[in-house]
Amino acid sequence: MDALIAEFPRFVGGFLGTLRLCLFAAIGALILGTVLAAFRVSPVPPLRFVGQAWVTVFRNSPLVVTLFIFAFGLPQVGIVFPTFGGNAFFWPGVAGLICYTAAFVCEAVRSGINSVPPGQAEAARAVGLTFQQTLGTVVLPQAFRTVVPPLGSVIIAMIKNSAIVGAFGVTGELFSVDAGNTALGYSALSSLTGVAIAYLVITIPAGIALGVIERKIEVKR
Amino acid sequence: MSSVLYDAPGPRARRNTLIFTVIALVALAGVVALAIVQLGRNGQLDSAKWGPIFNPGNQYFLAVWKSLGTGLLVTVEAAAITLVLALAIGTVLSVLRFTSTPxxxxxxxxxxxxLRGLPVxxxxxxxxxxxxxxxxxLPPLWxxxxGLTAYNCVIIAEILRSGIAALPRGQSEAAYAVGMSRFQVLRLILLPQAFRIMLPALISQLVVIVKDTSLGFLVVAGxxxxxxxxxxVIQFFGGSEGINLPLQMYLAVAIVFILINYSLGKLAEYIDRRSSRSKKAVADVATPPVLVDAGIGRGAD
Structure with missing residues (x-):
């Protein structure tokens, strides 16, 4: 485990790099995914189509292919992303991860809205609440509770998927830490064990926290 | 569309919907037109770029799809082996978890x-x-x-576990009552039913496996x-032919993956619908298994 001890600062740097990448991607994916979910429940057919098509396309194609299209396909059409700290793959990577994850966020949010029993909204309307009141005080608070656990799983999966963006060539991220270690002649075993531990440090506590939140806000029906 | 959130739309709501539909259609058409103009302006609509992949009459078409087909076979092979191994090991893991002492x-x-916490x-x-x-x-395929099996076997173990948890308690109670051992209860009563009700989730996991085989390109040399x-193919055309077609090629790759995985997804839905109709007894008593929950797997891998 020589690399782990000697190159500890490098791991910390990669750890922070991954968190930064995931922060951008999570914010983007949550916003885009919620908008797409709104499209999918909206009464306007073309918007429903867009939401449906987005989910079908991105959920069924590998993230690697999405990233390739963002990084190598789009520049062919004149869409060139700015570099980030000298790295040309950062923004295409983040954009690809956002588009991919948004499809899963959309599904989680949509199933959350659908999981509120129709009787709830019907009863709210029956006692004379307006549409805004129905949505704001009856449906959304309940939808939020059912949405949080799957949404958490989606974000944890996204953090794991960020490794693919790293493998793709984003430097200063956990996956790329290994390349630096290999260049210095450390064994793959020690270097990759360090990388693996760093991911577990993020995903396992996140999973436990999610479980706690899930139990706290669970709706008994 | 009527929704629980609204009453049935009246004339004014219908008119608003119509207006928004028109606006959305115009915006959508605008985006498509913009994309086509942008493609054309950068010379991406040339038949030289699309022909080799999409036009059967093109001189390269057969050769391109032959080499793609060879690759696709390897992908399918890797996914199939992974599925079999992951199912076997996942089942063993769930048995161990169920039968072992605390x-x-x-x-x-x-x-x-x-293993579940690691990126695949x-x-x-x-x-x-x-x-x-x-x-x-080992050969690179292995x-x-x-790598895929290490990740997916634990996901499958979790899927089976939630399947077992979703079965009515009476199932195992009855089995214990007639004197079966813990292992017998699992093998004869619980696992067969868990496999059945979790079949859609297992197929969804197969979609994940098929998608993840593409990671072999990134991290497995040769x-x-x-x-x-x-x-x-892209390198061949970019090199000796001087034709840059990464956009067209990756679109084709995405389309193939989408076709495969969309069909698998539909199959899962079909089985789900069919089994929830035929096995009302089980489904009603137990909480229906939450698919999203059944794997971070189905989440966003």
Whole structure:
């Protein structure tokens, strides 16, 4: 485990790099995914189509292919992303991860809205609440509770998927830490064990926290 | 569309919907037109770029799809082997978890949580870099398969566990009552039913496996599957022919993946619908298994 001890600062740097990448991607994916979910429940057919098509396309194609299209396909059409700290793959990577994850966020949010029993909204309307009141005080608070656990799983999966963006060539991220270690002649075993531990440090506590939140806000029906 | 959120739309709501539909259609058409103009302006609509992949009459068409087909076969092979191994090991893990005494159970739980928390690209990379270092030399396909299996077997174990948990308690109680052992209860009563009700989730996991085989391209050196075959085609055209077609090629790759996975997804939905109709008794008593929950897997891998 020589690399782990000697190159500890490098791991910390990669750890922070991954968190930064995931922060951008999570914010983007949550916003885009919620908008797409709104499209999918909206009464306007073309918007429903867009939401449906987005989910079908991105959920069924590998993230690697999405990233390739963002990084190598789009520049062919004149869409060139700015570099980030000298790295040309950062923004295409983040954009690809956002588009991919948004499809899963959309599904989680949509199933959350659908999981509120129709009787709830019907009863709210029956006692004379307006549409805004129905949505704001009856449906959304309940939808939020059912949405949080799957949404958490989606974000944890996204953090794991960020490794693919790293493998793709984003430097200063956990996956790329290994390349630096290999260049210095450390064994793959020690270097990759360090990388693996760093991911577990993020995903396992996140999973436990999610479980706690899930139990706290669970709706008994 | 009527929704629980609204009353049935009246004339004014219908008119508003119509107006928004028109606006959305115009915006959508605008985006498509803009994309086409942008494609054209950058010379991406040339038949030289699309022909080799999409036009059967093109001189390169057969050769391109032959090499893509070879790659696709490797992808399917890797996915199939992974599925079989992951099912076998996942079942063993869920059996161990169910039958072992608490003293050992934490060990199984630990392995499951450990592997589940790792990015699958890391497990594949680990297999492809660390195994050779330890003197285990295998064909590249097997590094991918081992990495994928390590991740997916624990996901499948979790799927089976939630399937078992969703069964009515009476099932195992009755089995114990007639004198079966813990292992017998699991093998004869619980697992067969768990497999059945979790079949849709298992198929969804197969979609994840098929998608993840593409990671072999990123991290397994010298492994020629579908995406690498596509990449080789791009390099061939970019090099000797002077035609840059990464956009067209990756679109074709995405379309193939979408076709495969969309069909698998539909199959899962079909089975789900059929079994929930035929087995009302089980489904009504138990909480229906939440698919999203059944794997971070189905989440966003």
């Amino acid at each position: 003293a050992y159970r934490w060990l199984v739980v630990g392995v499951v949580e450990l 690209v890391i497990t594949i990379y680990f297999a492809s870099r660390v195994l050779p270092e330890l003197g285990v030399k 590094y991918l398969v081992i 492994f020629s599957e579908f995406v690498r075959a596509a990449n080789t």
